[in-house]
Amino acid sequence: MEEMVRVLTLAFETDDPIEEYVFPDLAQRRRRTPGMLRVLIRHRYLPAAAAIVAEVDGRVAGTVLWIPAGYRNPVWREAISGPRLLWAMGPAATRRGIEVDAAIAKSAPVEPHNYMVYVAAEPQSQRVGVGRAMMDWLIAETDAQGRALCGLCKDGNVGYYQGFDAQPIDRVRIGSKGPEMNFIKRSARVAAG
Structure with a gap:
């Protein structure tokens, strides 16, 4: 788990509108993000096998x-x-984190889907196929389940996800004053064989 925390912290430390919204101050982001991620991984993603x-x-x-x-x-x-989470993030960041969760829930389609929350490669492993390998695995798994694959991304990442046949469908604002993100969706496919 600590290696997952390290990769996510490094990958989203700068140039990520959601992390910058949750923790506007870089020093606070560096200090509090690892604790937040430990709680999320331990209590949300690992129990869901996600x-x-x-x-x-x-x-x-x-x-x-x-x-x-x-x-x-x-x-x-x-x-x-x-x-x-409150202890790890602090009260203000926890409130903003709840706004992120609400935006994810609000943007989620009615049809069965898997919702990507984090796709991250450590900086030295970006643009060498690590992200592509993980996305290929997640897409194959999602297709085998006959589900759509969705997520939120910044403007600069739309082209990346379009390379996996995910299309921007809508714009979603985080909270009332947070960043506007692209809601992307890759339609459900049935895996061959």
């Missing part, structure tokens, strides 16, 4: 976290993770 990593030369170089179709975190797990 996390993969990519290894390069024996080290974790990338990770993808998503919300599987129909998955709802049990109330008891939310009760445990809520105070831990």
Whole structure:
């Protein structure tokens, strides 16, 4: 888990509208993001079996976290993770994090879908195929389930996801004053064979 936290922290430290909205101050982002990610990974993504990593030369170089179709975190797990997130993030960032969760829930389509939340490669492993390998795996898994694949991304990443046949469908604002993000969707496919 610590390697996943390291990769995500490095990948989203700068030039990510959502992380910059949740933690506007860079020093605070560097200090608080790892704790937030530990809680999210431990209490949301691992229990849902919704996390993969990519290894390069024996080290974790990338990770993808998503919300599987129909998955709802049990109330008891939310009760445990809520105070831990508040402690890790601080009150203001927790409020903004809740706005991110609300934007994800609001943008999610009615049809069965997997919702990508984080797709990350450590900086030295970007643009060398790590992200593509993880996306290819997630797409194959999603296609095998006959589900759509969705997510939010910044303007600069739309072309990347279009390379996987995901199209921008809508714009979604985080909270009332947060960034506007692209809601992207790759339609459900049925895997061959």
